[in-house]
Amino acid sequence: MKNTQKKLKAKNFRYLTKEIIDNPMLYIHDFFRNQTDLINWQNDIHLFVISGAYPAMSTGGHPENGYNCNQMIKQIEVAYVIFKQCGLTKHQNPLKLFATRNDYFNYSYGPKFTCNDKKNPYDLICKFFSYHSLRKWYKIMDELMEQLTLKRSLDNAQFGDKIIAIREFLICLAHALYYIYENDGITLPLPAYAHIKSNIAQQ
Secondary structure, X not given: OOOOOOOOOHHHOOOOOHHHHHOOHHHHHHHHHHHOOHHHHHHHHHHHHHXXXXXXXXXXXXXXXXXXXXXXXXXXXXXXXXXXXXXXXXXXXXXXXXXXXXXHHHHHHOOOOEEOOEEOHHHHHXXXXXXXXXXXXXXXXXXXXXXXXXXXXXXXXXXXXXXXXHHHHHHHHHHHHHHHHHHOOOOOOOOOOOXXXXXXXXX
């Protein structure tokens, strides 16, 4: 069967290099080993989103805001590479938070994002790009950064209550990438007869 999947290139992204597109683990390892931990990063995302969505709470032009926006966009791009390279499919209902009651309790007492009681990064990534496309996520991040920097709203009805979902998806994505980091890769469900071989050298 002919492979018709379009090859991802650095020119299709804002920040990713060819090396990271070829092996997203390069970025994931560097970020969670050398840049920050999951809890601090989750707090940074939360602060960025609420400050960008409601400029009266903005911390203004601190350099951390630019860094955090840059890293969030990079992570969206890395997740998109994983989404495309792994052939993940979209969710019919990405806003459904929990598949089971145990998933609810894992979130409530963790917080831990699970699907059927298991950490499931590919499920989180599927939901993320089912809610919005890569292009739409770029637009959201640009608007949040602009409002945060200018300390004024560009449009009073710009985000509305959807900002809750936006914040949740960005935090979910951070957890998804951290789970991939913990597992040193992503595990995908395959039929029993299927075998997979990576063509990327282990770093």
